[in-house]
Each structure stands twice: as C-alpha cells, then as structure tokens.
Amino acid sequence: MKRHRLFRVLLMVALMVVAVLGYTKVMARISLVEPPVQAADALLADHLIVSKADRRLYLMQDGRVLQSYDIAMGARWDGGPKQSEGDERTPEGDYRIDWRNPQSxxxxSLHISYPDAADQARAARGGYDPGGNIMIHGLPNGWGAIGTLHLLMNWTDGCIAVTNSEMREIWARTPDGTPITIKPQWTPEV
Known part of the structure; x- marks a missing residue:
C-alpha cells in the first residue's frame, strides 16, 4: 500500500513539473509577442478619460470620442480615489501616460503617473505610502482567453484592465505623454 501512495505522489510531482515547464514555455512565447506599432496620427488619442461609475475608458481626440472600452478596476473602485498602497482603489485626477511596458x-501595460505631487503630499501628511505602479493593462499573461469575462468583477489592485485585443489597440493609439483624467463619473457630449 505504501508503494502505491509513493507512486501516486511521484506521479503528481512529475505532472506538476511538466505543467510548470509547459506554462513557462507558453509564457516565454507570449512575452515574445511584439507590441503593435503606433497608429497613424489621425487615429491617435490626445486625451484619455475614465468614468469609474460607468466602468468606461474613452480615447479622445480634439474633444470627441474616438473609441471607448469597458474596463475592470480596483476591487474597491467605488470607495473614492486611491489613498494608499494596497487599498485596491483606482486613483482619481489628472495624470499622464508616462511610460509603457511591453514585457508586463x-x-x-501603460503606466499612469500616479502618485503626483498632490497625492504624495497628502500621503506624507497622513503618514502612509500612496502606492503606485497604476497601469492600463490587458489580462494577466496566460489568461487572455477569458476575454470579456474579466468584466464580471473589478479584480485589479487599482489598475484599469481591458481585454488583450483592446490593450493592443489602446497601446497603438496612446503615445507617451498623453493626458489621462480619471473621474468618478463622466458622460461624453453627444
């Protein structure tokens, strides 16, 4: 009987090793996917707006909506603006897309310039860490197949998440330096 248990344990370990190696190989392939090239100037956003209440991200150009996307945010997105590290809230305010990570x-992922000077000063007065590393990103590597099912819940730690295909479009249409405004609620003018 002990030999049978030992065999089962060894078999399980071997299967786990194969699964981890296979997962690592898939992740390496995924990370080698080239990011999209920048879109033509006529398609570039000059401003991004997030309406938290509507769970929408808008790509804007000259005050008009170019494209909009359903988003997932921090699990406590409706608890007000991000205050501190780990609060699972999405910031509110005016920021910029200040760098991008093709190997996220x-x-x-596109980095949002949170915390700004005001966020840092508020945190210093309160004696806490304001957090950071807030991004617009696609789905975790290896999970792209779930697509829009990710919208069933707000699952990030404060970031703004879209599907992978949407992220590729946003990446191509959002140059570094693009302003982003994150509001509790915003409705585009018709």
Whole structure:
C-alpha cells in the first residue's frame, strides 16, 4: 500500500513539473509577442478619460470620442480615489501616460503617473505610502482567453484592465505623454 501512495505522489510531482515547464514555455512565447506599432496620427488619442461609475475608458481626440472600452478596476473602485498602497482603489485626477511596458505580467501595460505631487503630499501628511505602479493593462499573461469575462468583477489592485485585443489597440493609439483624467463619473457630449 505504501508503494502505491509513493507512486501516486511521484506521479503528481512529475505532472506538476511538466505543467510548470509547459506554462513557462507558453509564457516565454507570449512575452515574445511584439507590441503593435503606433497608429497613424489621425487615429491617435490626445486625451484619455475614465468614468469609474460607468466602468468606461474613452480615447479622445480634439474633444470627441474616438473609441471607448469597458474596463475592470480596483476591487474597491467605488470607495473614492486611491489613498494608499494596497487599498485596491483606482486613483482619481489628472495624470499622464508616462511610460509603457511591453514585457508586463499582464498583456502590455501603460503606466499612469500616479502618485503626483498632490497625492504624495497628502500621503506624507497622513503618514502612509500612496502606492503606485497604476497601469492600463490587458489580462494577466496566460489568461487572455477569458476575454470579456474579466468584466464580471473589478479584480485589479487599482489598475484599469481591458481585454488583450483592446490593450493592443489602446497601446497603438496612446503615445507617451498623453493626458489621462480619471473621474468618478463622466458622460461624453453627444
């Protein structure tokens, strides 16, 4: 009987090793996917707006909506603006897309310049860490197949998440330096 248990344990360990190696190989392939090239100037956003209440991200150009996307945010997105590290809230305010990561743990990511000077000063007065590393990103690598099912819940730690195909479009249409405004609620003018 002991030999049978030992065999089962060894078999399980071997299967886990194969699964981890296979997962690592898939992740390496995913990370080698080239990010999209920048879109033509006529398609570039000059401003991004997030309406938290509507769970929408808008790509804007000259005050008009170019494209909009359903988003997932921090699990406590409706608890007001991000205050501190780990609060699972999405910031509110005016920021910029200040750098991008093609090798992100999620499918591509655009960094939002949170915390700004005001966020840092508020945190210093309160004696806490304001947090950071807030991104617009796709789904975690290896999870792209779930697509829009990710919208069933707000699952990030404060970031703004879209599907992988949407992230590729946003990446191509959002140059570094693009302003982003994150509001509790915003409705585009018709």
């Amino acid at each position: 743990v999620a499918h591509l």
